[in-house]
Amino acid sequence: TAKFAGKNTYSFFTPAMYDQSQKRLKIVSELRRALTRQEITLVYQPIVNAFSKEVIGAEALVRWNNEVLGSVSPLDFIPLAEELGLIVEMSDFIIAQAVAQCAQWSMYRADFLMAINVSPRQLRDNRLKRSLISAIESNNIHCHQIMLEVTEGVLVDNVDAALSFLQELTEQGFQLAIDDFGTGYSSLSYLKTFPFHRLKIDRSFIHDALLSHEDETLVRIMADLGHQFGMTVVAEGIENRGQEQLVEKLGIEAYQGNYFSPPLSPGDFQSLIEKSKDNGVILI
Ligand code: C2E
Ligand code: MG
Ligand code: MG
Ligand code: MG
Numbered sequence: 001t002a003k004f005a006g007k008n009t010y011s012f013f014t015p016a017m018y019d020q021s022q023k024r025l026k027i028v029s030e031l032r033r034a035l036t037r038q039e040i041t042l043v044y045q046p047i048v049n050a051f052s053k054e055v056i057g058a059e060a061l062v063r064w065n066n067e068v069l070g071s072v073s074p075l076d077f078i079p080l081a082e083e084l085g086l087i088v089e090m091s092d093f094i095i096a097q098a099v100a101q102c103a104q105w106s107m108y109r110a111d112f113l114m115a116i117n118v119s120p121r122q123l124r125d126n127r128l129k130r131s132l133i134s135a136i137e138s139n140n141i142h143c144h145q146i147m148l149e150v151t152e153g154v155l156v157d158n159v160d161a162a163l164s165f166l167q168e169l170t171e172q173g174f175q176l177a178i179d180d181f182g183t184g185y186s187s188l189s190y191l192k193t194f195p196f197h198r199l200k201i202d203r204s205f206i207h208d209a210l211l212s213h214e215d216e217t218l219v220r221i222m223a224d225l226g227h228q229f230g231m232t233v234v235a236e237g238i239e240n241r242g243q244e245q246l247v248e249k250l251g252i253e254a255y256q257g258n259y260f261s262p263p264l265s266p267g268d269f270q271s272l273i274e275k276s277k278d279n280g281v282i283l284i
């Protein structure tokens with residue numbers, strides 16, 4: 001990387017790059033303090049049974065709201081947190097919060113499912129398993145209520161290591177989902193190698209499915225593929241009634257998306273399930 005050059009040396013470090021690195025330094029220093037300043041929170045998107053429209057669980061999605069930077073996407077700060085070695089602490093926090101929340105919502109539905117996203121770095125040591133087990137024990141819920149979501153990118157890095165960690169987790173009883181299926185480095189061999197319980201079809205395919213016959217075919221094939229491998233299929237990013245009908249038509253078991261509900265604060269999620277319970281429409 002470029003450094004500030006001495007008097008007689010050339011530098012390719014331009015003012016624009018200086019701005020960039022200043023911005024990065026700012027983000028880095030803010031991110032280091034984000035947890036202790038309680039800027040990291042979780043929101044929860046309902047996961048819905050496509051047939052009964054019951055809320056069967058939620059996906060925990062992390063948020064970072066910073067005074068200076070505003071709202072930063074997890075797609076930006078998770079990789080940075082990994083790079084800075086902050087991910088371990090952050091994921092312990094995410095696990096503790098999400099598992100406690102799962103326990104609370106298990107009052108409405110005994111097998112309430114909580115989906116937690118897992119990033120590449122977290123698969124490299126045993127801490128993930130220890131954190132999960134200690135969280136489920138102290139909250140008195142079952143392992144099978146927790147579903148760990150991994151993307152295909154997580155798997156390609158180090159197949160053997162990822163496989164042994166994920167096998168240990170499924171042997172323990174945790175559920176496993178392949179997230180954003182169909183994007184990235186799809187290799188069908190992952191489906192036979194890894195012990196996935198659920199396949200989540202990426203929302204990009206759902207988005208185009210009503211627009212093109214080819215995309216609808218892709219969604220159908222992915223759903224069949226999941227079913228043939230004994231998995232439950234979840235569709236992501238359902239935004240309208242048409243997409244919901246497609247999901248029903250293809251026999252996809254569950255979905256998430258802004259059509260039913262965007263990710264919600266814990267309080268709003270709680271209100272949603274309480275309201276549904278009163279109406280007798282959703283849940284139990
Ligand atoms: P993902 O796991 O595939 O999460 C789904 C993303 O789609 C979420 O974006 C969600 O807000 C968004 N979404 C849900 N319904 C709709 C819809 O109907 N339309 C559209 N356009 N989008 C919808 P979000 O929350 O920004 O998260 C982005 C990604 O960041 C996640 O993708 C996941 O890979 C990662 N991520 C989020 N939370 C965590 C976390 O706690 N840990 C880790 N390691 N990664 C996380
Ligand atoms: Mg996910
Ligand atoms: Mg996804
Ligand atoms: Mg995604």
